[in-house]
Amino acid sequence: MSRMRKSVPSRSDYAGWQMALAITIASALAVLMLVLSQGAKKSLGWGTQVPQSDLPQLPAVVIDPATGGPTDLSLILRAEFLFANHPDPEIRAIAALFKTMSVQIHLIDASQGAAMYFLAFHDGGVPPDLRSLIPVFRVDRKWIASVSLAQIRNAMLIITHECEHYKQWRRATTTAEKFFFAMNSGQEVARIVFEAMSVEQACTMWWKNESAAYLHQCHVLHEWGITDVIESLCERADTALWNSALFDHLNGRGPPPCQPTFARLADRELPE
C-alpha cells in the first residue's frame, strides 16, 4: 500500500476518468449488435428449454404519433419488465423499488453505444451530498425498443451484470466508495473520491468490480445455457486465464489512466 500515491490527481486525470466512464460504462455496441443479430437465430432456453410461446411477453413499443418515435413510458415498462420477470429474486426485488423511485430507470440515447449501465446519480449540488445519490439504471432507448422475445434472456443477462454493480454500490461502506459510482457527476464528486484513494486504488476497485460482475454474468450464462456474445470470455471463467481474458474483453475500455493498472493486474503488456 505504501507505494500507492495519495496525492490528488491532475485535472487531466479527472477528464480522463469522466470520458472513460462515459465510454466504458457500457458493454460495447458491437457486442450489443451481435446479441441482437444472434438472438433471432437461436432457440434460447428459459433455464431449461421452454417453448418460445411460454416466455412472458415484453410490453409493446408504443409509437407516439406526434414524434413518430416510441413513447418513454412504453420503453420504461419494457425495461421494468426485464427486472420484474428476472429469474433472480434479488433482481425482481429491485423492480419493486422502481415504484417508490428509490431506484430509477433513465432512458438515454445511444451516445456511448451502451445497452444499459448502472450509476449513482448525483444532482450536482456543491458540496456533493451523499444523501442525494440515487441509484439509476440508464437504458438505451434504441436497445430496449429493439429487444425481441427471442432476446429476453440475453437482455436479462446484461441486467444481471449491471445489478452486480448496483449491489456493489449498496455494499460500499465509505463515502468515497459510494461516490466512486457517481464519478461522471462531475469534478466535485471525483475530488471526494481522489482525496480518499489514489488513482491506482480507484483503478483497482474499478477492475475488481468489473471482474466480479462479469464473473457472475458468466456463471449465470452457464446456468442458463444460452448463446451470447460473452461466451468467449466466459470460457475462461474460474481459470488462471480469467484476468488476461478480461483484459482482452475490455480491449482498452475503461478509464485511460487505469490502463497501466489493468495491464499489471492482468499480467499483460500494455499495447503500443
Ligand SMILES: [Zn+2]
Ligand atoms: Zn460492468
